[in-house]
Amino acid sequence: MIEVGRLCVKLAGRDSRSKCVILDIIDNNYVLIDGQTRRKKCNIKHLEPLDKVIKIKKKAPHANVVKEFKKLKIEVKEKTSKKQNEKPKKVRKSKTPKHVKKVEEKKETKKETEEKTEKKEEKPKEVKKASKKPVKKK
Amino acid sequence: MVRPALRSRSLRKVFRKLPGGKTSTYYRRRKPSKAKCSNCEAILKGVPQERPYKMQRMSKSQKRPSRPYGGKLCSKCSKDDIKQEARK
Numbered sequence: 001m002i003e004v005g006r007l008c009v010k011l012a013g014r015d016s017r018s019k020c021v022i023l024d025i026i027d028n029n030y031v032l033i034d035g036q037t038r039r040k041k042c043n044i045k046h047l048e049p050l051d052k053v054i055k056i057k058k059k060a061p062h063a064n065v066v067k068e069f070k071k072l073k074i075e076v077k078e079k080t081s082k083k084q085n086e087k088p089k090k091v092r093k094s095k096t097p098k099h100v101k102k103v104e105e106k107k108e109t110k111k112e113t114e115e116k117t118e119k120k121e122e123k124p125k126e127v128k129k130a131s132k133k134p135v136k137k138k
Numbered sequence: 139m140v141r142p143a144l145r146s147r148s149l150r151k152v153f154r155k156l157p158g159g160k161t162s163t164y165y166r167r168r169k170p171s172k173a174k175c176s177n178c179e180a181i182l183k184g185v186p187q188e189r190p191y192k193m194q195r196m197s198k199s200q201k202r203p204s205r206p207y208g209g210k211l212c213s214k215c216s217k218d219d220i221k222q223e224a225r226k
Contacts, residue, residue: 009224011217014204048224 002031005054007072008047010037019050019074024059034065036076140165175212185209 006022010033020035020042033042039062054068066076144165152164173185184203186193193201202209207216 009220011220012205012213016205016216017220017223048221050224 001049002044002047003053004058005056007050007052007054008033009050010042010046011048012046019069020047021054021056021065021068022047023056023065032059034060034062035069036074173209175215176210177215178212180212180214182209182212 002022002025004022004024008020008022010016010018010020015037018036020033020037022031023034023039024032026032026041029043029045030041031044031047033040033047052072054072056064056068066078069076140163148168149165150168152166153161154164156162167189169187170189172187173182174180175182186196186201188196203213205213205216207219211219
């Protein structure tokens with residue numbers, strides 16, 4: 001059952017449920033596999049042999065395995081390495097505008113407070129007038 | 139005596155050794171039940187038994203085995219499942 005070119009299904013690990021081909025017999029227990037799985041050494045106990053045997057050379061490269069898999073209509077997803085995006089460089093803010101801004105803000109706040117106080121003073125007077133008038137009528 | 143709020147059985151006690159040699163009791167909320175295989179109800183390995191706020195802090199690989207159906211089926215059930223599919 002275990003021979004070079006035998007199609008198998010992986011049973012264990014993160015590559016389980018994916019199909020692979022035996023490329024080399026390393027040991028009594030271990031074989032080299034490739035295909036939908038990663039190319040790696042694998043225990044025979046972690047493989048379920050299928051009924052198909054591919055004609056393939058011993059230790060064939062990954063490209064050849066993909067070609068053979070295409071004939072059988074088994075898709076092999078190629079691993080795409082992520083491109084590292086360049087990090088935007090931090091631009092230091094110049095120190096002088098901070099002080100200028102603070103001073104300006106304080107001035108503005110003072111003006112606003114003054115305006116608010118004026119408004120507050122005006123409002124109660126009107127209320128008092130309004131309240132006094134009805135008293136006189138009575 | 140402890141605070142009346144801590145006397146309830148809904149909290150579990152955690153005994154900690156202090157640097158001075160004394161033991162103190164901490165009161166913690168109880169852990170949720172262990173994760174089980176949906177097919178054979180065996181206790182799943184590699185799935186931590188923690189409250190959701192701690193699970194949130196963990197990475198994805200710490201929370202379940204990385205095989206397909208990891209964290210739902212036990213390894214034995216998933217293995218048998220794949221074998222049956224392959225032999226059809």
